[in-house]
Amino acid sequence: MALDEAELIARYFAPLAGAGGLGLRDDAALLAPPPGAEIVLTADALVADVHFFAADPPGRIAAKALAVNLSDLAAKAAEPLGFLLTLALPPGWTPDWLEGFAQGLGEAAGAQACPLLGGDTVATPGPLSLSITALGSVPAGGMVRRAGAKPGDLLYVSGTIGDAALGLALRRAELGQGPPPEWAAALSSEQQETLVNRYLQPQPRLGLRAALRACASAAMDISDGLVGDLRAMMRASGTSARVDLREPPFSAAASAALRVDASLLERIACGGDDYEILCAVPPAKAERFASLAAEAGVAVVPIGSVEPASRGDLFLAPGGEPLAFRRERFSHF
């Protein structure tokens, strides 16, 4: 390898550094928090062939690693301040790969106004691994918690659910790691591409910040599947949920797949990698929530209501019948 660590950082990562990154030439980054703000912090690790395919385009891997962290900030109604990246490179990495990685990272960071502040690059004999810590700010007291849902609140999700779980199956087939799923034949090639892109390139819903801050009593991002994450929010809040999927937050592509294979409902409702926002909104604020979300250009769909814990969770299928799932929560672990 021709580059040492300092040269590698100077060439690929220093151009992405925000002011607080000090050109990545010091031991640490420096951040002046906005006056009166509190800092929201989140960290996620991703491992090749566990959380993404080693063969994915490097820019997509980088952008996804940032997006999954920004999705947490979005759910907490926080404004991104910057991020730190640690990258463990396996033997045989190439300058081309790293250039693609840095370019994708820079584009994603620029699009979300979330500059690189610092990090570390190391060698690993194992799979490519990376870890991102993202920082955001909220006005003091303004972070939306996971544990704040109250009986009577309405439940909303942003965007559509299940696309990434279906996209993962298509992506696996694209990479020759499995046969194409039978339902794929019912989808147009555009629909298939949409699903794969939803898997490869989650869109953190940072635009929903103002709506969440003004209206949500609780929020979290959906990373491990709607059903499991909803249950986690209800457990944290000491409540239960009644979810009605008769007007479901499903994309046209997911709906087309579901029409030919009804058993996909479990994968759609319980699969991971959605990176949409789940939130609870008191009925008195529902109209304002919908209006602020529309202003931000983020689709939100009501999916049910928060109930007293004693009722137990209830999921109604698109057909109206109660649903039970075999494997509720997606886990890479």
Added chain:
Amino acid sequence: MALDEAELIARYFAPLAGAGGLGLRDDAALLAPPPGAEIVLTADALVADVHFFAADPPGRIAAKALAVNLSDLAAKAAEPLGFLLTLALPPGWTPDWLEGFAQGLGEAAGAQACPLLGGDTVATPGPLSLSITALGSVPAGGMVRRAGAKPGDLLYVSGTIGDAALGLALRRAELGQGPPPEWAAALSSEQQETLVNRYLQPQPRLGLRAALRACASAAMDISDGLVGDLRAMMRASGTSARVDLREPPFSAAASAALRVDASLLERIACGGDDYEILCAVPPAKAERFASLAAEAGVAVVPIGSVEPASRGDLFLAPGGEPLAFRRERFSHF
């Protein structure tokens, strides 16, 4: 494996969480920065059998991962606020291992008043890897930079240099990964143990904070060897260094090893993992620096002076003759 990720976090890591960690039950942590403070941020990744031995006691691995980050905060004169940990566990981890890891992490975090704020636990098919992001605070403008050294400044190091590099050779032999080094026979078993502990358990010099903030024009922590890191500080500052090792910052154990094998000087001066502080102090502040360091109980030793860049770096050996090194900077990369 009997535990899912949420149970694992609840059992092993939630007990370590500071107030800002919200019991590790939310998507993010929340930190209220001290009024008027700036936030200093640093991240380091560690990979088994690259940065530590997989067979090292898990509590030591955890404490070292935290220490190498706190060492960066110490060099910047920052007060720890907390840290985030991402942990990638290989197949076959055991509850005992994780319990030891969490216990060592908790003890180290408690000793440095640096609570766990959040993080992520994932599975990896590769070696155990972990990444820590540590946050500290400084009064606005109070961070000591790497790039501030001026010709005429005196150069100091804290503690002693080279112990960890010698300890690494001993540790390798302990683990059956190499023969015992010949110089080991000249050391008492206590001296050998001291060196191994210096490798396994770096001590971040957070006590030096007040002295650095009051007196240092530049500082960095020595993680990749005194010679290479000093050159990096000089390059960043646009200066060169004259280092005189005639009264060297060497431990009794390192000096004993050096007496039987003069060639060890390169390993001592260029080896990694010291986690001591290198700093530049204007002569007018030298007395105060020494006195504040003594108050803090941190030994500091003058090792030379900062010179104009045009002079070029000069290293004088303990015998007074100019030194050249074959491989100046330690690199895991």
